[in-house]
Amino acid sequence: MAGYVITFSDFDSLFECATRGVYSTRVKIPKNNLWSIINEQTFADYTTMKEGDNIYLFSKRKIYGIGKLINIGNDCKFKNFPEANKPNPYTYDDIRSETLIGDNVWGEDGKELRWICTFKPSPYFFKNGVDMDTVLMSNPKAFKMLRAFQGLSFIKVDHQEDKALMDIILKRNELNLDGQLTEQLIPFNTTYHNKIQEKVEGNNNYTFNPIDFYNNSAMKNGLFRRETTVEISVLYQLASNDKETSMVFGNWDYLSRQVVASPFKPVNWMDKMDIFGYRYIKGYDTISKYLVMELKREEALVSDVDQLLKYVDWINNEYSFGDYSMIKSLLIASNFSEEAKIHAKNVGSRKYTTGLRGESVSEEWNDISLVTYKYDESREKVEFEIV
Structure with missing residues (x-):
């Protein structure tokens, strides 16, 4: 079992992502029609994502609960629009009707969302996060990649680090694990998954490939x-x-x-x-x-x-x-x-x-x-x- 820690600049963005169960890294569009090293590194980080891997959402020193990657159709990762892998400077109007998550809510930013992954709470995303210092001190020997988490949109951790991360989050939220204290939980809505399902079903144009x-x-x-x-x-x-x-x-x-x-x-x-x-x-x-x-x-x-x-x-x-x-x-x-x-x-x-x-x-x-x-x-x- 692997885990992915995804970072957000603010809690509102994190909340929105957790509610929809869809994440996409914002990609700076190259001007010379050639992917940059950073672009390729971002794509590479998606390649090994698979159903069952855990997802952790991080913002401003805190981690807010646990999710799990889930397949919609045959995969948990997709191109956001059919031409997403081509480094062309599309306008939003060029791709508006074809994007999986580029509706009016995302607006012009939709053209910068090239690849997506889909997940659900497992068990929950919590409104009260666990401080990173608390996480690292909970099992110091287990954490390797998390200590080097700097300047990246997300990182992957191995099964040992994933288990240690899950353990401390569950322990700090033990009273919320029955789901009864709904005011402490970030709600999850399947609407976006349903919309993605409608577009990708029987359509290979969104298949994730390099x-x-x-x-x-x-x-x-x-x-x-x-x-x-x-x-x-x-x-x-x-x-x-x-x-x-x-x-x-x-x-x-x-x-x-x-x-x-x-x-x-x-x-x-x-x-x-x-x-x-x-x-x-x-x-x-x-x-x-x-x-x-x-x-x-x-x-x-x-x-x-x-x-x-x-x-x-x-x-x-x-x-x-x-x-x-x-x-x-x-x-x-x-x-x-x-x-x-x-x-x-x-x-x-x-x-x-x-x-x-x-x-x-x-x-x-x-x-x-x-x-x-x-x-x-x-x-x-x-x-x-x-x-």
């Missing part, structure tokens, strides 16, 4: 202009259970981008893993394997191998606690220098010990894979291949 981002960033040699587009392709194709992609990377229950991978310090100085994930033992909520990826738009160098291995050691210390066998690492690039290939073989291993006392066994880890990417325009799909 094809326009691929085409917008693609170059003649199959490379992308930005690493964020490579990031989008990996996350989207894995989250969509694309068989060819899963054959290379495996199947994962949790995937996230730009996950903190260094001791806490000013956010701008923190190292972040491009992609981090894990999977459970089937039928249990026990993690069996962790995933880390380092992505490069062009050729990967020796320094990129070292950076990936730095993240491997971080996961070993922070998540798998000495068991390197739980870690799978991949370096994705357009190609690899010969020096990088040799370096990966020479330094891409770790010796460690399993068991205790008389049962101690010496092991060696070398689960590092080099993977090339190439965009196939004819298939509108990114192809990955292990070197």
Whole structure:
């Protein structure tokens, strides 16, 4: 189970969003008909959203209850209008009749709402929020991403952080959990979900996919202009259970981008893993394997191998606690220098010990894979291949 913490500039905006059960990030429209890095990062943050993930609404130091992403039709995320993935400076009149949430209430701002997600209270959104300091002090070891929540519209947290966040909110609102004190709850109206259902049912024009981002960033040699587009392709194709992609990377229950991978310090100085994930033992909520990826738009160098291995050691210390066998690492690039290939073989291993006392066994880890990417325009799909 994952969680998403969404930030609002004021309580009125938060209240409106909670009442409607629909969220959309306001996107600054590019003037050169090319998506910016920030635009692509925002889109990437939506790619792994799925039904059942929790939603937390945050404004001015406080978090106001818990919601849950729900599917309307086949998904919980959509393009707000059919051409939303094209970085064109539409006017509101251009898209007024086609938007999912761009009616007269949103007005001219509707053109800046490109992607939406749908959710419901679970159990409730509360009018009295829980202070962030109270949250962080409730379970200090559990919170990693929440401590680095700065300058973003929303962040994703893993199951441990999600559980800790839910626990403190429920404890602080225990007297309201029976729903009887309605004056303490933010009301929820299904009207907007019904309107969205009417438009998306049987209509693929609102389906969330990155094809326009691929085409917008693609170059003649199959490379992308930005690493964020490579990031989008990996996350989207894995989250969509694309068989060819899963054959290379495996199947994962949790995937996230730009996950903190260094001791806490000013956010701008923190190292972040491009992609981090894990999977459970089937039928249990026990993690069996962790995933880390380092992505490069062009050729990967020796320094990129070292950076990936730095993240491997971080996961070993922070998540798998000495068991390197739980870690799978991949370096994705357009190609690899010969020096990088040799370096990966020479330094891409770790010796460690399993068991205790008389049962101690010496092991060696070398689960590092080099993977090339190439965009196939004819298939509108990114192809990955292990070197």
